[in-house]
Amino acid sequence: MYKHKLEKEIKCPLEYGLDVFGGKWKSRIICVLATNGIMRYNEIRRELSNITDAVLAAMLKEMIADEILSRNQYNEMPPKVEYSLTAKGKSVVPILQSICHWSGSYKKVDVETALTPCKSCSQI
DSSP: OOOSOOOOOSSSHHHHHHHHOOOOTHHHHHHHHEEEEEESSHHHHHHTOOOOOHHHHHHHHHHHTTTTTEEEOOSSSOEEEEEEEEEEHHTHHHHHHHHHHHHHHOOOOOOOGGOOOEEEEOOO
16 A cells, blocks of 8 residues: 655544545445445446546545455456445444535526436435
């Protein structure tokens, strides 16, 4: 996993939260796992069709280190690895759903480019 030369200096809880579940991919990975439960690497990759293998692998490793995801490896041939949300990861889902609903209310769009909530957001 890539290590920054300088450690991030997080000064408030908001910065910590955005570091743990912010960005383009982490929130989407959380939503996909919240909707589908336990998933294998290729299943996650299919759901996030435009992510590269290197980025997905890096995001999964970071999220495991932050205890958002758990990784279960089975001693089988071929190897079998499954990912799922931890309790900490599941606690983020309502926050992401709130952001989704807020965005839907305030993003000005026309009918052709209207934002539709993902499966996870539309479940509440």
